[in-house]
Amino acid sequence: MYDYLVVGLGLAGISFCEVLEKEGKSFKVVSDASQQASQVAGGLYNPVILKRFTLAWKAKGQMELAQPFYAQLEQKLGVQLDYKVPVLRRFASVEEQNLWFEAADKPGLDHFLSTSIVPNQNNALDAPNGFGEVKYTGRIDTGTLVESYAAYLDKKGILERESFDFSALTVADEKVSYKTIQAKQIVFACGYGLQNNPFFNYLPLNGTKGELLTIKAPTYMENRVIKSSVFTIPLGGDLYRVGATYKWKDKTNEPTEASKKELLDKLTTFLQCDFEVVDHVAGIRPTVVDRRPLVGEHPEHKNLYVLNGFGSRGVLIAPYASDQLYQAIEHQKQIDPEMDIQRFTKKYYRD
Template identity: 75%
Template sequence: MLDYIVVGLGLAGISFCDTLERNGKTFHVVSDASQQASQVAGGLYNPVILKRFTMAWKAGDQMEAVRPFYQQLEEKLGVTVDHPLRVLRRFASIEEQNTWFEAADRPGLERFLSTKILPNQNPALDAPFGFGEVMHTGRIDTALLIRAYKAYLEQNYLLTFEHFDFGELKLCKDHVSYKGMEAKHIVFACGFGLKQNPYFNYLPLNGTKGELLIIKAPDFKEDSVVKSSVFTIPWGEDLYLVGATYKWKDKTNTPTEESKNELLDKLTTFLKCDFEVVDHVAGIRPTVVDRRPLVGRHPKHPNLYVLNGFGSRGVLIAPYESQQLFNFIEGGQALDPEIDIQRFTKKHFNN
């Protein structure tokens, strides 16, 4: 009998599987790659919310785990997915500079926000008030990570590539079975696909559509992430990722002309060189009404678990929350109440 069946192979699924493997647990993955959010993510690990110059939720703790986690994955998979990059926040005014300095004095932020204003030295950028630098940041190549991890699972016969059929899932007293596989636990890490899960679809996973452009800009010559009204991320070979949009009503993975124009309008306010759009992608981020992950055990079926709701910061959150869930299942350690699905479960099942 397996220890785990894991459903989903985005950042959440990969992080949890890797946590299982490092702790000597057996598992098998079922995934159909229907959710695109991890595939098309910008992949930044950045602890600071750059709109307000505040620390993202639990970001200090998450940053401690992020580089060691992805570095050991690189060694296992034989690929390079971690690309350290500095993040530059373009200032729109002297007032923004002053707000940055105030933020840099706050506990937790002082080790990430440089107190030196960087003058603009790139003629392709309009940035008369310069930049603030976020330190210890980088980008994970999520698409490459998913391809490499999928190949690793296939090589070791640990992946069933199919749409999960809930009609084939049988819940027993001390285990679950699915198409001939038996496991002590099953963990659903399937992003926005949770909406089709009959056991967990009561959870308030809203889903936010994000769209990104890839542009070719030979004269840009920028090797840092630039954050203004949109961000630009160096992609190599004169390519840059530009994003992102946030749409709450459209739940498709289809890129739209409206979002493309929105991104281009914002980009051209500060990028002053010629460029061409070479690709346009979209995905649904698994976002939650209270902006906290969804982690925990089903209230009526103790072998069923969920790992979801990482929003736009999956690269940063996934390793940290995967360890939390593992410690909860295997070590009996209580989940942080902010992420525990009991915050929604009690209300739903008491009605």
């Protein structure tokens, strides 16, 4: 019998598997890779919400956990995942410059916001008011991470590549059984797929569709992330990722012409060089009404758990939330109330 059965292998599933391996727990993973949010994510770790110049939720503590977490994964998997890259926020006006300086004086933000305006020296960019720089940022190659980690689990013989069949799951007091797999606990880390989970679909996971473009722009020659109405992320080889959109009604993984046009219209307000679109992808971010993760124990079945709802900041949140869930299961420590599913269970759950 395994200690854990983990369902899903995006950022949430990988992070939880890492905690289990570090703690010497046995586990099996079931994943069909149907939820593409992790694979198509921009992958930025950036502690600042650049629209409003505010610190993201618990960002400093999450950064302290995340950076060594991905460094250890690079060593284990033998691939580069973490690309240190500055994030520059393009100022649309002098007023925005002033707001930036005000924000940089605030406790917490002062650690991350540079107080020097970065002048624009790139002829391919329209940025007469310059940029503000966020420090200690970077990009995790989430596509390589998911692919490499799946191969790692395959080699160990503990990954089942299939859609999870709830009709094959039996839940008892002391264990769960799924087909021929038996485990003491089961953790559902399946992103927007939570909608199809009969145990946790009462949780208000609404999902937000995001679309990203990859462009080839040989004369752009920019090695920093530029954030304006959309961001551009350098990928190397004259390639840049451009995103992202936020759509609440469309819940498919299919890219749309409307979102492509929206991204290109915004991009061309500040990018002034020739480029071609070479890729266009979409995925559903697992987002929650109060913008906090969904982590915790099922209200009736004490060996069923959920790890979800990371939204667009999964790179930072995943290691933090995974550690919290593990500590709650194994050591009865309290999950941060802001992300504990009890905040919804009391209101929404029906016997």
